[in-house]
Amino acid sequence: xxxxxxxxxxxxxxxxxxxxxxxxxxxxxxxxxxxxxxxxxxxxxxxxxxxxxxxxxxxxxxxxxxxxxxxxxxxxxxxxxxxxxxxxxxxxxxxxxxxxxxxxxxxxxxxxxxxxxxxxxxxxxxxxxxxxxxxxxxxxxxxxxxxxxxxxxxxxxxxxxxxxxxxxxxxxxxxxxxxxxxxxxxxxxxxxxxxxxxxxxxxxxxxxxxxxxxxxxxxxxxxxxxxxxxxxxxxxxxxxxxxxxxxxxxxxxxxxxxxxxxxxxxxxxxxxxxxxxxxxxxxxxxxxxxxxxxxxxxxxxxxxxxxxxxxxxxxxxxxxxxxxxxxxxxxxxxxxxxxxxxxxxxxxxxxxxxxxxxxxxxxxxxxxxxxxxxxxxxxxxxxxxxxxxxxxxxxxxxxxxxxxxxxxxxxxxxxxxxxxxxxxxxxxxxxxxxxxxxxxxxxxxxxxxxxxxxxxxxxxxxxxxxxxxxxxxxxxxxxxxxxxxxxxxxxxxxxxxxxxx
Numbered sequence: 087x088x089x090x091x092x093x094x095x096x097x098x099x100x101x102x103x104x105x106x107x108x109x110x111x112x113x114x115x116x117x118x119x120x121x122x123x124x125x126x127x128x129x130x131x132x133x134x135x136x137x138x139x140x141x142x143x144x145x146x147x148x149x150x151x152x153x154x155x156x157x158x159x160x161x162x163x164x165x166x167x168x169x170x171x172x173x174x175x176x177x178x179x180x181x182x183x184x185x186x187x188x189x190x191x192x193x194x195x196x197x198x199x200x201x202x203x204x205x206x207x208x209x210x211x212x213x214x215x216x217x218x219x220x221x222x223x224x225x226x227x228x229x230x231x232x233x234x235x236x237x238x239x240x241x242x243x244x245x246x247x248x249x250x251x252x253x254x255x256x257x258x259x260x261x262x263x264x265x266x267x268x269x270x271x272x273x274x275x276x277x278x279x280x281x282x283x284x285x286x287x288x289x290x291x292x293x294x295x296x297x298x299x300x301x302x303x304x305x306x307x308x309x310x311x312x313x314x315x316x317x318x319x320x321x322x323x324x325x326x327x328x329x330x331x332x333x334x335x336x337x338x339x340x341x342x343x344x345x346x347x348x349x350x351x352x353x354x355x356x357x358x359x360x361x362x363x364x365x366x367x368x369x370x371x372x373x374x375x376x377x378x379x380x381x382x383x384x385x386x387x388x389x390x391x392x393x394x395x396x397x398x399x400x401x402x403x404x405x406x407x408x409x410x411x412x413x414x415x416x417x418x419x420x421x422x423x424x425x426x427x428x429x430x431x432x433x434x435x436x437x438x439x440x441x442x443x444x445x446x447x448x449x450x451x452x453x454x455x456x457x458x459x460x461x462x463x464x465x466x467x468x469x470x471x472x473x474x475x476x477x478x479x480x481x482x483x484x485x486x487x488x489x490x491x492x493x494x495x496x497x498x499x500x501x502x503x504x505x506x507x508x509x510x511x512x513x514x515x516x517x518x519x520x521x522x523x524x525x526x527x528x529x530x531x532x533x534x535x536x537x538x539x540x541x542x543x544x545x546x547x548x549x550x551x552x553x554x555x556x557x558x559x560x561x562x563x564x565x566x567x568x569x570x571x572x573x574x575x576x577x578x579x580x581x582x583x584x585x586x587x
Contacts, residue, residue: 090224091247092254093161095288096122106265107293110315111150118291121155126214128159128205134212135190135203139164139220142230144183144191144202145275146170149296152205153275154284156192157229161247164220165189166227168242169276172197174553178240182232186242186441224248230441231278233378234488234497234556242441243378252435253381254285256407260385261319261346261372263290268315268343271296272322277493278378279350282321309334312341319346323493324354325524331362341366350374350382351493352524353399353481363393375402375481378495379437379450379465383409384479401478402471409433410464413473418455423475426482430454432464487577489518491525494555501558504551505529508544510537513567515575516558529558530580532566 096118099108104119116124137143143160145167147153160167168186170179183191191202203209228247235241257263269287271294273279287294295315301307308330312320327349330336347362347369354373363371371388386403405411412420413427421427432454439447454462468486471479487498498516505514514531533539541561548557568579 090251091161091222092228092250092285093125093158095254095285096125096158099288099291103265103291106291108288109151109154110268110293110295112298114151115293116151116155121151121158123214124155124210125158125162126217127210127212128155129162130212130214130216131203131209132159132163132165132190133216133218137163137165137190139222140227141165141189142168142186144168144170144186144188146172146179146191146193146197146202147205147275148172148194149271149274149299152194153296154294156205157275157284160192161222161228162217164218164222164226166229168230168232169274171274171276171553175550177551178553181239182242185239186230186232222247224251227438231276231378233495234500239500241443241446244438244441245381246438248434249437250281250285250381252408252433253281253406254289256409256435257282257382258286258289259407261286261348263287263292263319265291267292267318267345269294269319270312270315270317270321272302272320272326273493278376278381279321279323279493281381282348305329305332305334309336309339309341312344313339316343318343319348320344321348321350323351324349324358325352325492327362328355328358328524331358331365336365342368344369346370346372348372348374350376351495352490355524356396356399359388359400360393360396363388363390373400373403375469377431377465377467377469379467380409380431380435382406383411383431383435383467386478399481401474401480403479404477405433406435409435411479412456413471413479414455420456421473423473426470426472428485429467429469429471429479430464431467432462436463436465489525491518491527492555494553496527496556501527501529501548501552501556504548505531505544507551508539508547510534510539511544512537515567515577515580517577517580519581526560527556527558528560528562530562530564530567532564 099118100122105117107115108118108121109116143165145156192205193202195206224247230242230244232240232242263286269283271283284294373386374382375384376382384403386401410432415421415427439451450466451463454464470482489496501516505511512532512534516529518525519528544561568576
């Protein structure tokens with residue numbers, strides 16, 4: 087019988103190949119038997135602390151075997167996990183804890199705070215035989231990932247076991263993941279790219295290798311780590327790969343074991359991709375389109391033979407298995423090949439909705455406009471695309487103010503809401519300025535008469551309220567923001583104002 091819940095993947099691994107390595111981190115290895123046993127023991131500890139089916143458990147953990155164990159333990163306890171990024175301001179983590187109704191927070195050893203449970207040795211000092219197996223079904227909630235919200239506060243994308251496994255099953259088959267593979271886990275747990283790394287590895291009986299936090303900002307050390315860990319599958323945002331090829335001294339390392347390079351989260355500048363493929367020509371390269379609400383909905387394998395002559399951006403590709411994608415015009419009619427429209431996504435990989443946000447859920451998760459005979463919910467991505475005659479889709483831009491910077495989805499409205507909290511600012515707007523290595527965030531502000539603020543003041547204010555990836559890299563001061571004939575801020579003109587580097 088196949089796995090129909092995410093934690094069944096490790097249970098099958100412990101049964102079929104108990105001694106195979108499941109997690110490798112900083113010289114330590116957890117086998118499938120050890121990982122399953124530790125997850126069972128931690129699940130017992132959670133249940134004894136009162137965690138029940140349907141509860142939400144926070145994960146504020148550093149990368150490593152304990153974090154993977156904790157994810158599985160929460161699922162085994164019948165609950166859903168909510169990753170809490172320890173690098174973001176406490177006020178934001180507090181909001182997520184309150185909004186999601188977290189009952190317990192699992193913290194790294196030595197970092198437990200009020201209401202949290204430390205994942206140290208004592209957390210595993212339980213009898214795994216006392217684990218209560220609840221009748222969880224595939225449509226039950228598995229995890230909630232919080233993303234930037236247009237209203238000024240983050241919103242939680244609720245993902246079921248079925249939603250996640252739809253993607254994992256497709257990815258495992260399409261990428262032909264085997265027990266011999268070693269998958270790098272570069273993305274943090276609160277970023278949906280980590281789903282492929284961890285669960286595709288567990289599904290195949292392969293080994294997941296979390297990238298240590300200490301080296302994530304150093305391309306040379308990452309390149310050396312890829313060689314040392316014998317990584318075969320790498321998945322990250324394009325900006326991380328751009329830094330790797332520019333500063334990683336790839337000619338000094340042996341990356342011959344690398345067979346797949348996957349990227350998602352932002353448009354990959356074609357010249358940067360050409361440089362990477364020239365430096366590391368032997369792997370297969372995939373461009374994945376990955377809204378958090380669908381994990382991955384489309385994919386495109388790069389034609390390496392034609393890549394050197396390519397000048398236009400890569401297409402986002404065609405639909406993944408058990409997913410459907412199509413574009414509709416403003417009247418809700420399907421856009422034919424060559425005509426732009428908004429990309430809609432349906433299938434069992436589409437998320438349950440936004441946690442405790444019924445209005446936003448109803449606005450984005452809608453009945454399929456192409457048929458009304460039965461319930462058929464599709465997700466409105468907000469991406470403007472052009473369907474091609476070959477069945478692939480070409481990305482043009484967004485129909486709203488959402489941007490991607492270093493792979494993170496950012497609602498410009500949330501950053502602008504933070505600016506409005508500074509009394510010295512009369513008005514402010516945020517923009518994503520294109521660059522060779524990807525987009526960068528910039529804010530344009532007009533101060534009130536007599537007010538005095540520096541760029542450092544504004545960046546410091548944003549840093550106290552927002553995650554690091556939402557802090558603007560630069561600030562431009564103007565007397566007034568440009569506006570169009572409707573009185574709205576003219577973002578196109580703001581880009582002309584920006585200091586392009």
